Amino acid sequence: MDDPQHRGKLLFALAAFLMFCLGKFMPIKTCQNDVINAVTQPNCSEAYPSDIHAYRACMSAFALQHNWYPSPIAGLFSYPVWNGFDGFWQDGAALETLANFMWYGNNTMYKSVITASIRDLWSLLVAYGPQPSYDDMGWYAISYLRIHEVLGPADDDPTSYNNFFGETIQIYNWIWEYGWDEYGECGGGFWFDQTLGSKQTVENAQMLFLAAKLHRITGNDSFANQTETIWKFIDDNNIINNVTFLVADGINLTTCGSDEVYGPSYNMGLMISALVEAGPVLNRTDEFLNIAHSIAFAAIKLLTKNGTLVEYCTPTCDDDAKLFKGIFLRNLRYLLDYMDQNPRRGDVFRKGEYISYLRNNSDTVWKSDRCEPLNEKCDVMFTDGPSLNDVTVGPVFSKDFRGPYNISNPITQTAVLDLFVSSINSETKCAGKDCGFDPPQPTPKPLTCKNNPCPPNQPCCAYSDYYTCCEPSQKCVAGYCV
Incomplete structure (x- = not known):
């Protein structure tokens, strides 16, 4: 009435x-x-009453999904539709974060977001014309393999068509066929992209990790042989400094040695996990584990300020680098997982140091770099237009774990979510009705370039009935960003 x-x-x-x-x-x-009664959200206090880090992950994952997925301009057909990620690669890397939240949080939250992300090789290649760099594709392979691991064969049947495991193999084989230097300059290695202008650590560490993990899963000797080949290139070119144990950003093609550029945290993280996977394949488990631990402690020492992880480029990091800390921390957690499953004498101290480091960073971020849009003014970026949801929710975070809060986007949110997820207790269980929280996704708006959907200074590039947003330095030529 x-x-x-x-x-x-x-x-x-x-x-x-x-x-x-x-x-x-x-x-x-x-x-x-209580206030946002129009917003359906999980009861994170009920789901994780005894693990504050899982609670923080639960709240932050909801804010990421609600605020930035899907993009309101999601006419782009070939990769996941997040609003405001800087580039193609971040759309892929974020999937590993959500899969890890399912794994460590013992839940099935946002399962539909994860399963809807699958794209075949061709769709991924045409998403970022003229073609993605090899490391861009590597992020999808790593995420897809992790999703396969988390879902299990019941939800990702390797014998079915268009499954995550099968797409991982397709991407891996494509990178190997087109990215490996078959002429053997500096002993081979993977090129950064199709211009054949540089060889960076990222794509070589990714492929070492993938080759070794695929061997562990399949037992296929070809993956073992490729693991050995990739490691030889990494070792011969001194990508890992044998004194400081810092990981270089790439190699100098003139000297065929390290470029001596140290700092990006994600190189350290990727190499840690690659060594953990490659050790058993090459019968060098203890040796590689010791190197992985040395890298972890070297990176923490280099990049920690007053107990908090700070990216090397702070405060001038570009959008790519804003995700690096999260990638380092998720791989540090993988090292912890291996230690749990394969305990060694003397690892108790190391394990305690890593756990303390993760949780201290979690506490710092929550205290010093958090903003709640419903209760205070938060500068939240929606690069690709307003969120499809009317209410912006928190907690949201900015780029520096130390704070103070200034501005957030899905990149910084994902990095912090990686931290919270990596800090979850290994024994944590989800409780309550919201452990399967998986809200329906609003329908993306079917826009075209005529709607001016791209951010300022980014050309809209139409291809058939679809479009993409080129980088500011690019032009659209015949449907491709060049």
Whole structure:
């Protein structure tokens, strides 16, 4: 019944509640759960009552999915539709973060987002014309293999058509066929992209990891042989400094040695996991584990300021580098996982140091770099247009773990989510009805270049009925960004 007097009482009561809820005595998470009654969200307190890091991951994953997925301009058909990721590669790398939240959080939250992300090799290649770099494709292979691992054969049957495991193999074989230097300059190695202008650490560490992990899963000797070939290139070119154990960004093609550029944290993280996987394949487990630990401690020493992980380029990091810390931390957690499954004498101290490091960073971010849009002014970026959801929710985070908060986007959110997920206790279980929280996704808007969907200074490039947004330095030529 539309009774004006009754409606007035309700409005007065709501106003009084909001004033109280925004007061200093009311916990933020309670305000959020009550105020945004139009938003369906998981009860993270119920799901993780005894693990604060899992609770933080639960809240942050909801904010990532609700605020930035899917993109309102999701006419682009060939890769996942996140609003505001800087580039093609980040769309792929974020999938590993969500898969890890399912794994460590013992839940099936956002399973539809993960399973809907599968794309065949051709779709990925045409997404980023004239073609993606080899490391761009490597992020999809790594995420797809992790998704296969998390879903298991029941949900990702290797014998079925268009499954994550099969697509991993397709991507891996494509990188090997076109990316490996068959002429053997500096002993081979993978090129960064089709211009054959550089050989970076990232694509070589990715492929070492993939080759070794695929051998572990399949037992196929060809993967073992390729693991040995890739490692020889990495070792011969001194990508890992044998004194400091820092990982270089690439090699100098003139000297065929390290380029002596040290700093990007994701190189350290990728190499740690690659060594963990490659050790058993090459019968060098203890040796490679010791190197992995040395890299981990060297990276932490280099990149830690007052106990907090700080990317080497801070405060001028570009959008790519804003995700690097998260990638380092997820790979540090993989090292911890291996230590749990394969305990060695003397590893107790190392394990304790890693766990303490992850959780101290988690506490710092939550205290110093968090903003709650419902209760305070947060500068939240929606690069590809407003979110499809009317209400922007938190917690949201910015690029420096130390704070103070300034501006957030899905890149910084994913890096922090990686931290929270990596900090979850290995014994944590999800409880309550929301462990399978998987909200329906709003339908993307079917736009074209005529709708001016791209960010300023990024040319819209139409190809058939689809489009992509080129980089500011590119032009659209015949449907491709060049």
